[in-house]
Amino acid sequence: MTTESQAQSSLSIDSGPGVPSDRALAAWEIASLVSSALIAEWILSAAAGRTRLIVTIPLGFAFVLVITSHFLRRESLRDLGFRFDNFLRAAKLLALPMIVVAALCVGLGLIFGTSPDLLRWHPERHIVAQLALGFAWGFVQQYVLQSFINRRAQIVWQKGLRSIVLTAFVFSFLHFPNPWLMLVTFIGGLVWAFVYQRAPNLFALAISHSLMTWVVVSTLPMSALNHLRIGFKYFS
Numbered sequence: 737m738t739t740e741s742q743a744q745s746s747l748s749i750d751s752g753p754g755v756p757s758d759r760a761l762a763a764w765e766i767a768s769l770v771s772s773a774l775i776a777e778w779i780l781s782a783a784a785g786r787t788r789l790i791v792t793i794p795l796g797f798a799f800v801l802v803i804t805s806h807f808l809r810r811e812s813l814r815d816l817g818f819r820f821d822n823f824l825r826a827a828k829l830l831a832l833p834m835i836v837v838a839a840l841c842v843g844l845g846l847i848f849g850t851s852p853d854l855l856r857w858h859p860e861r862h863i864v865a866q867l868a869l870g871f872a873w874g875f876v877q878q879y880v881l882q883s884f885i886n887r888r889a890q891i892v893w894q895k896g897l898r899s900i901v902l903t904a905f906v907f908s909f910l911h912f913p914n915p916w917l918m919l920v921t922f923i924g925g926l927v928w929a930f931v932y933q934r935a936p937n938l939f940a941l942a943i944s945h946s947l948m949t950w951v952v953v954s955t956l957p958m959s960a961l962n963h964l965r966i967g968f969k970y971f972s
Contacts, residue, residue, distance in 0.1 A: 758891060759891055759892050762888040762889075762891035762892050763888075765801065765884075765888050766885055766888050766889065766892075766902075766906065768798075768801055769798050769801060769802065769880070769884065769885065770906055770909070770910065771794075772794040772795065772797050772798035772801070773794070773795075773798060773910055774910065774912075775794040776791045776794040776795045776798070777910070777967045778967045778968060779791050779794070798880075802880065802883075802884045805884065805888075806883075806884075811883075811887070815936075816879070816883040816887075816936070816938070817878075817879075817882060817883055817932065817936040817937050817938035817941070818938060819936075819937060820939065822935045822936070822937050823937050823939060823940050825934075825935040825937075826931055826932075826934075826935035826936075826937035826940035826941065827940045827943075829930075829931045829934060829935055830927070830931055830940060830941075830944045833927045834927075834944060834948060837923065837924075837927075837948060837951070838948075838951045838955075841951050841952055841955040841956055842955050844955070844956060845955035845956050845957065848956075848957050848960065849957075850955065850956065850957045852954055852955050853954055854950070854954045856953060856954050856958075857949075857950055857953040857954060867946070870946035870949060870950060871942055871943065871946045872942075873946070874941075874942040874943070874944075874945030874946040874949065875938060875939075875942035875945075877945060878928065878938050878941040878942050878945055879938055881903065881906070881925070881928065881929075882903070882928065882932040882936065882938065882941060883936075883938065885902075885903050885906050885907075886899065886900075886903045886929050886932055886933065889902040889903050889906075890933070895933050896933075899929070899933070900926060900929040900930050900933065901926070903925055903929035904921075904922050904923075904924075904925030904926040904929055905922065905925070906925075907921050907922070907924070907925035908921045908922035908925060910966075911966050912966065912967075913966070913970050914961070914962055914964070914965060914966050914970050916956075916960050916961050916962070917961055917966065920952055920961075924945070924948055927944075928941050928944065928945070
């Protein structure tokens, strides 16, 4: 195969919509990851003790899928959002939506009789440890959501509204069956997917994710969020 033929056969989301087989493959990749994540969530919420170790099977499959897909599609770390050159641009795009959402959360909390409490989220942990863990967990979620699902959604439907909505819907659906948490994550998913498509920077998104989670938990009634429970735990 010539170099030109190899270039044409490589998979890229930057050259427009993929051929039908490529789009079908990207859709299958999204469905496979979502299935693995849901299986892991529901097993983890139902299992106890050593039985919980079984959750490593679907999670391991999911990460093997993600990493293998990156390799086969020749996606560099820079392509995926592991970069700093566009950090400020991403932060600027995130700033206004974050301020608006924070104000809405505070307002809704006050309406429901809940005063803001920045220490409500895991008060037993030191605030530095909580910030570090929040950033790490936000980074992992944004990596999977943006570097994989968002990019595959763009192969299916190109950049723009449809792929952004698909990314947000997937993120929301992974928090089933908690209705308020699904609504919050859908709104957050729209903002983060929009920003990623214009300035793919996982570090800015992880900071936004951790801060917004902190704001939501600190302002909205935990009874409404059902203590962030998902899966079988939601019904306990």
